[in-house]
Amino acid sequence: MARRRISKTEPSSPEHPSSSSKENNNYTTAAAAAAPIPTPRKPPAQTNDPPIAPAKWCLILKLSLFSIPYAYLLFYHYKIEPELQRSVLINAGMSIAGFLVTVKLIPVASKYVLKRNLFGFDINKKGTPQGNVKVPESLGIVVAIVYLVVTILFQYFNFTADSIWLVEYNAALACICFMTLLGFVDDVLDVPWRVKLVLPSIAALPLLMAYAGHTTIVIPKPLVPHVGMEVLDLGWIYKLYMGLLVVFCTNSINIHAGLNGLEVGQTAVIATAIVVHNIMQIGASSDPEYKQAHAFSIYLAQPLLATSLGLLAYNWYPSSVFVGDTFTYFAGMTMAVVGILGHFSETLLIFFLPQVLNFLMSLPQLFGFIPCPRHRLPRFDPQTGLLTGTKDGTLVNFFLRNLGRKSEKALCIYLLGFQAIACCFCFLLRYLLAGWYK
């Protein structure tokens, strides 16, 4: 296995790993896809046994406690129109259904994925018995398909046939679908990293074409005297910004990875923050256009949260499935799209603070100033079961270098905690700067 991996990537330079740019526990996808299926002459005795461990319901139950403050905000704290509350509730109900379907489908899909040799081995368990288990890869495809079905069906309950939001809604769905397609093609065919960077821009085209909203930005009040106007129309530059935001969101999640549950976990945290932000903005605002923008964002973010939790039930430590580039591209695109269409992309970028920091830390290695190894993962010690930080420029290693050796699960919890702190920091910042900033 290891040698196949090396021979596959030999043609590309070590600074530019041609394999997924995602820091990933899984390092042998391509090799594994090349590996023969072990072939008994008879069908295996356990044809009916599930191929992966069952879902981690305890974890999901603990996380769903967060829905209580959310429901509080939705129903009591803010006075929101019953019409809108109803829509949000219907969407929440469909999202929960999506969650259950995802949890049901992932073991089924895992069977097919394993059969087709789309699996990997968990590097952070190498040396332990679990390091030899074949972990099915690319299960983000299940999440994406369930998500698309939920969001497509939701149109029926919410929008009237002539709503102007229908265009942007369908354009958003087309973007997310196209990104999922390109992400899955990438997982299967393993495209070179240069192509990988372009893929999100291509997938964002439906939105860029259909976007009929404002391309203006509101100048922060302290800068108005210097700039000379309150509102600045960026025109095509705004569309360029949109395109770049999409590339950033997708790839930044991709490189802030490598621990069980990190990719899905960060998505779940950010999606929660997005939904809370939306509810707060709807509650606090009186402009119908503004409220509609944030409602739009909720309708796309709630299903993301729910289906991602379905995946987290299997991907949380210890991972039964891996998510693949399919998931990180899908999630990054969805969050970029809601940020753009909900007109809160700068807030979104602050939610993405850990990803931004990780990206900045990675720059020297990505540019090649510092040698960039094939994997920038921490070192795993099978004896103690702890990870040690390397000198690589990632947030994962930074945390390990400064907090000392940690188990994979504990480290992931720290990182997700940091993600949550960044989101709370954003809310605090908005509160402090309210009125002063805009």
Added chain:
Amino acid sequence: MKTLNTNTTVFVLANLQCPLHPEKRRNPSSSSSTMAPRRRISKTEPSSPEHPSSSSKENNNHTTTAAAAAPIPTPRKPPAQTNDPPIAPAKWCLILKLSLFSIPYAYLLFYHYKIEPELQRSVLINAGMSIAGFFVTVKLIPVASKYVLKRNLYGFDINKKGTPQGNVKVPESLGIVVAIVYLVVAILFQYFNFTADSIWLVEYNAALACICFMTLLGFVDDVLDVPWRVKLLLPSIAALPLLMAYAGHTTIVIPKPLVPHVGMEVLDLGWIYKLYMGLLVVFCTNSINIHAGLNGLEVGQTVVIATAIVVHNIMQIGASSDPEYKQAHAFSIYLAQPLLATSLGLLAFNWYPSSVFVGDTFTYFAGMTMAVVGILGHFSETLLIFFLPQVLNFLMSLPQLFGFIPCPRHRLPKFDPQTGLLTGTKDGTLVNFFLRNLGRKSEKALCIYLLGFQAIACCFCFLLRYLLAGWYK
């Protein structure tokens, strides 16, 4: 507009009950790469032979899953021919011959009919972008083939078994290249045509979402090889964006001879119309899938039907004075021209002898696109007559699909390596029917006959419309 319920209803029932689509040529013994014949057998043992779990497509490619399971031959050094193209070059002669058809088309567009300059300009821009899409497709297919082969998504051509070419690994699922180029062209075209507040934008984006979703599901099917029951459901799922966003008429025009009997001229079907749309999508995708098995047949039939669609659209635009009606047909042209052009790009490699196979990705993508243009252009009954060979093939297949007659794993004709000719079997497919009645034929000649039959069916449709014009509606 007459709605065809009978065929589609039967089709649905058939699909629910019967061992469907055994035509995917997954012939284990031919995965004669020394790699994995046994793997193939052990993989399909759990399913009964009447219910092949593999793709329903008549296909030269029979060993995709086995091949995907086979290990990549792994030299320690990169192979010496890293820069050699992995497949034969494009067949430009063929494309040049086919592009002669654009001359009568241009004639129709510019001289025969008086069409508004605005509309002419849009059609021209679309044509230009489609041609660019053609070139990009032709450029990208060899590149993609390299990656596809590396990941063991290939098959062996059954209809060349016994000859040296029967041992060549043919990359599979190249429909993904066509679909991606198509989507990019179609997305970019919005910029040149629609204003931001056009009502067509909703349906356009819904159409793109459908086609994209279908491509995604088709590619997932090619890679993961989903069971046939799921395969039948996939097009309905992919059609959801259109069903949700469709805000057009759900009324049909009763044919004039029937008006006295029915009692009204126009009948509002409501949700039944949406059901019809969903079934049409399932039919179009799967019918192309089962009318396959020869080099170039799947892409060829798509090219013929797409040409007929575009000609029909131009004729309707030219002959009509209702702006709404013209817009519907213009909409169809904008989606059909890129389909035609990118499919020609694939045909350049897939025509006999095939350098690449198209995969379920292509047949699902093409079927969905044509169903979508038929629905949004409001000419789905015309589309169904263009699909006459597919309808006949489906009807012929029914006894075997229902299980009344034994349904073998492959319903392909028999290939004789000595003579290079195909002989028809007793299976109920149009391919075998032609062989039984026309005698033994080479694969290329048979494919040309079948595509000729497709073209005749399209001409027959035009004739029918001409004869019935005024009388029918």
